[in-house]
Amino acid sequence: MAADREQVYIAGVAESPLGKVADHTELSMVALAAREALGEAGMTLKDVDGLFVNYMGEEGSVQVGEYLGIQPAYADSTDIGGASFEAFVNHAFAAISSGRCEVALIAYASRQRSRRGRPRQMGTDNYTLTGQFEGPYGLVMPISHYALLAARRMHEFGITPEQMAEVAVTARNWAKLNPKSWIRDPLTIADVLASPMMCTPYRKLDCCLITDGGGAVVVTSKARARDAAKRAIRVLGTGESHTHWHASQIRDMTASPGAAAAQAAFGMAGIGPDDVDVLEPYDNFTGAVLQHLEDLGFCKRGEGGAFVEGGRLGPGGALPSMTMGGGLSYCHPGALGILLIIEAVRQLRHEAGARQVKDARIGVAHGIGGVIHSSSSTVVLARE
Amino acid sequence: MSDKTPEARAEPFGDPLSAPFWAAAERRELVAQRCEACGRYQFYPRPFCLSCNGDRMAWATVKGTGTIYSQSVVHLAAIPGFEPPYTVAVVALDEGPHLTTNIIGGASAIGDRVRLAWRPREGMPPLPVFEKEEKR
Ligand SMILES: [Zn+2]
Numbered sequence: 001m002a003a004d005r006e007q008v009y010i011a012g013v014a015e016s017p018l019g020k021v022a023d024h025t026e027l028s029m030v031a032l033a034a035r036e037a038l039g040e041a042g043m044t045l046k047d048v049d050g051l052f053v054n055y056m057g058e059e060g061s062v063q064v065g066e067y068l069g070i071q072p073a074y075a076d077s078t079d080i081g082g083a084s085f086e087a088f089v090n091h092a093f094a095a096i097s098s099g100r101c102e103v104a105l106i107a108y109a110s111r112q113r114s115r116r117g118r119p120r121q122m123g124t125d126n127y128t129l130t131g132q133f134e135g136p137y138g139l140v141m142p143i144s145h146y147a148l149l150a151a152r153r154m155h156e157f158g159i160t161p162e163q164m165a166e167v168a169v170t171a172r173n174w175a176k177l178n179p180k181s182w183i184r185d186p187l188t189i190a191d192v193l194a195s196p197m198m199c200t201p202y203r204k205l206d207c208c209l210i211t212d213g214g215g216a217v218v219v220t221s222k223a224r225a226r227d228a229a230k231r232a233i234r235v236l237g238t239g240e241s242h243t244h245w246h247a248s249q250i251r252d253m254t255a256s257p258g259a260a261a262a263q264a265a266f267g268m269a270g271i272g273p274d275d276v277d278v279l280e281p282y283d284n285f286t287g288a289v290l291q292h293l294e295d296l297g298f299c300k301r302g303e304g305g306a307f308v309e310g311g312r313l314g315p316g317g318a319l320p321s322m323t324m325g326g327g328l329s330y331c332h333p334g335a336l337g338i339l340l341i342i343e344a345v346r347q348l349r350h351e352a353g354a355r356q357v358k359d360a361r362i363g364v365a366h367g368i369g370g371v372i373h374s375s376s377s378t379v380v381l382a383r384e
Numbered sequence: 385m386s387d388k389t390p391e392a393r394a395e396p397f398g399d400p401l402s403a404p405f406w407a408a409a410e411r412r413e414l415v416a417q418r419c420e421a422c423g424r425y426q427f428y429p430r431p432f433c434l435s436c437n438g439d440r441m442a443w444a445t446v447k448g449t450g451t452i453y454s455q456s457v458v459h460l461a462a463i464p465g466f467e468p469p470y471t472v473a474v475v476a477l478d479e480g481p482h483l484t485t486n487i488i489g490g491a492s493a494i495g496d497r498v499r500l501a502w503r504p505r506e507g508m509p510p511l512p513v514f515e516k517e518e519k520r
Contacts, residue, residue: 120462126397126508129428132406134484136511138466140458147456148474155454155494200457247474248427248484253454
């Protein structure tokens with residue numbers, strides 16, 4: 001049994017406004033989510049002494065700290081892309097268990113849909129390595145980058161477009177059960193395969209949404225988690241890693257930093273993939289989910305395509321995954337990682353309504369970041 | 385780096401480490417760093433060898449032949465100067481390094497043998513791209 005100090009909990013979670021947000025800024029969205037998540041934890045902004053944010057300005061925690069009136073004892077604006085948020089749970093665990101802070105607030109919001117701010121070209125500064133060696137080739141960020149990974153996966157393992165499309169259909173089947181999903185219309189594999197080609201092998205419906213959204217997560221000590229208004233969920237294991245920035249620096253495009261992150265998280269938790277009741281994988285592209293399933297050990301390398309067939313990840317399937325509808329159908333505000341944690345916690349609290357996975361006890365959130373799967377991070381959570 | 389030829393001091397992009405690469409590109413020669421101690425090629429350039437920690441890095445001309453490691457045909461008109469469809473790729477050079485690049489001159493597939501070609505650029509050194517080997 002871990003010492004009390006090494007028992008760390010998620011005591012509150014909340015989404016910011018989602019979808020198309022006209023009446024807020026990113027900062028006010030973060031403020032609303034933070035207040036709601038802290039309310040679940042039985043706390044207010046005044047209790048926060050650790051602040052963890054990414055993408056919220058040049059000096060993220062400084063700017064969000066000012067807006068929220070927080071003067072943290074522990075600040076972290078680590079940027080490993082969309083995977084930052086699972087990594088923040090890892091960092092918050094270390095900070096809390098070593099006594100550096102006691103109430104960690106992780107927060108994020110984006111209005112990338114409303115502001116149409118997402119750049120498509122990278123490496124426009126010729127001084128940089130990206131500008132010299134990648135920018136001049138017309139890569140469309142990040143679709144063509146992830147398409148390179150999927151194309152290699154198809155070549156090595158015989159993965160089919162139908163298998164990747166099944167991931168999009170699965171996400172949609174969950175989204176139908178979530179009133180907050182951006183899109184809830186029926187979707188078939190044929191629909192995905194008939195959608196416009198973007199960057200081979202990816203078609204429009206293999207790619208995630210572009211929406212506004214965000215959220216907040218409160219991580220705290222066992223002692224402070226006792227105040228929570230809702231059931232606190234134990235953080236059993238965490239891990240993170242990154243391997244490359246440029247496409248040319250990837251030696252093996254069917255491997256990823258996710259294997260190291262997952263191994264660290266499961267190792268710390270002392271459990272394995274067979275123990276997982278609900279999975280929240282970062283589904284920015286359909287093919288990425290196959291990589292995650294292999295990295296997390298749910299199937300062998302190269303078998304992710306066959307694994308997802310027949311609705312195995314869908315409602316009623318053996319491994320319920322993307323249960324809020326995922327980045328493919330629910331919400332993808334530029335960085336999805338924080339929403340994966342929020343959904344995993346709700347599933348483990350048994351408050352997910354029509355999409356609730358029965359008796360869920362162990363949940364995993366698995367994030368990725370970078371324009372070409374540079375980084376990964378894994379959080380293993382438990383209902384006690 | 386020991387390379388002190390005059391052209392190596394020209395820095396078209398303000399990057400002193402990559403200057404010899406672009407100077408060679410002006411001559412339509414593709415070069416990569418090669419460690420004199422362990423023989424490994426290293427791309428892009430660093431001040432020493434990441435494999436063996438060796439200091440003596442020389443620029444070696446590579447054959448300009450390789451295999452398509454992965455590729456994607458872009459059907460989006462999202463990047464100025466690129467008219468779809470066009471092919472972005474990672475090519476594995478026979479000497480070892482991978483390069484992000486374009487495949488020009490028609491349809492291609494992962495595993496195809498390719499050879500070096502050069503794309504001229506206004507006011508900048510030409511850019512290494514690749515074409516299928518059997519095409520001339
Ligand atoms: Zn060496």
